[in-house]
Amino acid sequence: MAGRAIGKGAWAAASVGAAWLLLGQAAQAASPTPPMGWNSWNHFAGKVDDATVRAQADAMVKSGLRDAGYRYINIDDTWEGARDAEGNIHPNAKFPDMKALADYVHAKGLKLGIYSSPGAKTCAGYEGSLGHEAQDAQTYAKWGIDYLKYDLCSLGPSMQAAGSLEKAQAIELAAYEKMGRALKATGRPIVYSLCQYGFYQPWRWGTSVGGELWRTTGDITDKFARMIQIAESQAGLARFQTPGHWNDPDMLEVGNGGMNAIEYRTHMSLWAILAAPLLAGNDLSAMSPETLAILSNRGVIAIDQDPLGKQGDRLRQEGPLELWVRPLAGGAKAVGLFNLSDLPANMEVSAAELSLPGAAAMHDVWADKDLGRLKTFHAVVPGHGVVLLRVARTGD
Numbered sequence: 092m093a094g095r096a097i098g099k100g101a102w103a104a105a106s107v108g109a110a111w112l113l114l115g116q117a118a119q120a121a122s123p124t125p126p127m128g129w130n131s132w133n134h135f136a137g138k139v140d141d142a143t144v145r146a147q148a149d150a151m152v153k154s155g156l157r158d159a160g161y162r163y164i165n166i167d168d169t170w171e172g173a174r175d176a177e178g179n180i181h182p183n184a185k186f187p188d189m190k191a192l193a194d195y196v197h198a199k200g201l202k203l204g205i206y207s208s209p210g211a212k213t214c215a216g217y218e219g220s221l222g223h224e225a226q227d228a229q230t231y232a233k234w235g236i237d238y239l240k241y242d243l244c245s246l247g248p249s250m251q252a253a254g255s256l257e258k259a260q261a262i263e264l265a266a267y268e269k270m271g272r273a274l275k276a277t278g279r280p281i282v283y284s285l286c287q288y289g290f291y292q293p294w295r296w297g298t299s300v301g302g303e304l305w306r307t308t309g310d311i312t313d314k315f316a317r318m319i320q321i322a323e324s325q326a327g328l329a330r331f332q333t334p335g336h337w338n339d340p341d342m343l344e345v346g347n348g349g350m351n352a353i354e355y356r357t358h359m360s361l362w363a364i365l366a367a368p369l370l371a372g373n374d375l376s377a378m379s380p381e382t383l384a385i386l387s388n389r390g391v392i393a394i395d396q397d398p399l400g401k402q403g404d405r406l407r408q409e410g411p412l413e414l415w416v417r418p419l420a421g422g423a424k425a426v427g428l429f430n431l432s433d434l435p436a437n438m439e440v441s442a443a444e445l446s447l448p449g450a451a452a453m454h455d456v457w458a459d460k461d462l463g464r465l466k467t468f469h470a471v472v473p474g475h476g477v478v479l480l481r482v483a484r485t486g487d
């Protein structure tokens with residue numbers, strides 16, 4: 092966690108060298124749409140173990156979430172054990188056999204993700220990958236791992252000790268590039284998720300070190316104010332985003348109990364407009380029908396996974412009333428009318444404001460209701476709530 096002391100956005104954009112750019116150009120889009128799945132941290136934190144992971148994989152299939160598009164079952168921090176005499180990493184007692192676990196997850200048509208740090212220790216104080224990057228990547232590939240979240244953690248202090256911002260930044264980029272190369276060298280497609288809380292604007296260089304996604308903020312919590320604070324900080328980032336490479340405003344909190352259903356729909360809608368990874372962070376084996384309905388809404392998922400692969404942005408803000416718009420394939424748009432105040436509010440959006448000529452065909456996504464061809468849409472949006480529209484050009 093010490094790495095966070097450096098401060099988000101404190102340093103200017105990377106002066107990325109030619110080598111980084113070359114590596115970036117060679118990179119394939121391993122994740123052509125934002126990754127979808129589940130991650131252990133938000134709900135289980137240090138309690139995650141083999142049985143939990145199997146139960147989540149079972150529940151992902153049984154609940155229908157796999158068929159809705161969720162694929163990755165991602166083990167976060169606290170799986171790590173000791174290294175043997177040859178330096179090979181082993182899981183701790185909570186995970187008796189990682190290869191068998193991967194086989195179990197794969198047999199369900201799912202993929203398995205894991206977690207490490209470029210520092211000596213992970214954020215929870217477990218063994219990191221420093222000095223063992225290539226070896227760890229090979230181990231992950233041998234186990235059948237499909238996704239790595241690589242969390243800055245204890246590399247932070249050595250960066251702070253580097254003496255200058257440029258040197259510290261170079262240490263970070265080199266560390267992320269090293270693991271990026273190590274993963275590629277395994278020959279196994281492993282999605283590479285950079286987790287360094289948005290320091291040094293990773294949206295400018297994440298692709299160049301082999302990343303498919305990168306965290307843009309510090310950690311989410313299961314509170315409406317924190318979730319909104321994170322979403323607001325994403326305004327303006329769409330212009331840096333390219334298809335196949337994703338800004339990651341952190342995992343979902345839907346179903347963890349700290350927000351109500353209206354607020355969780357706002358959370359999902361924002362993440363879909365942001366083309367964010369949809370990594371459920373709740374206990375899939377014990378979720379309410381309401382939580383499942385929010386996580387599995389096909390219209391919202393279709394927006395998140397839209398094949399154009401372009402992130403949306405804020406178009407208008409009047410106090411707590413915000414209009415966010417995401418361009419979709421075929422000239423359609425996802426439009427979110429967000430009311431961040433505590434009380435209901437009248438909101439509207441016109442086809443003209445969306446640069447659509449004449450009337451536009453509007454669909455209320457959460458209500459799954461066609462609204463017909465409209466020049467202007469009006470709604471009373473509940474406090475902390477959203478009306479999410481899919482709007483298509485009609486040409487008249």
Ligand code: GAL
Pocket residue numbers: 092132167168213214215242244286309310
């Ligand atoms: C944090 C990270 C969290 C989680 C945690 C584990 O740095 O942002 O998402 O991975 O470490 O220790």
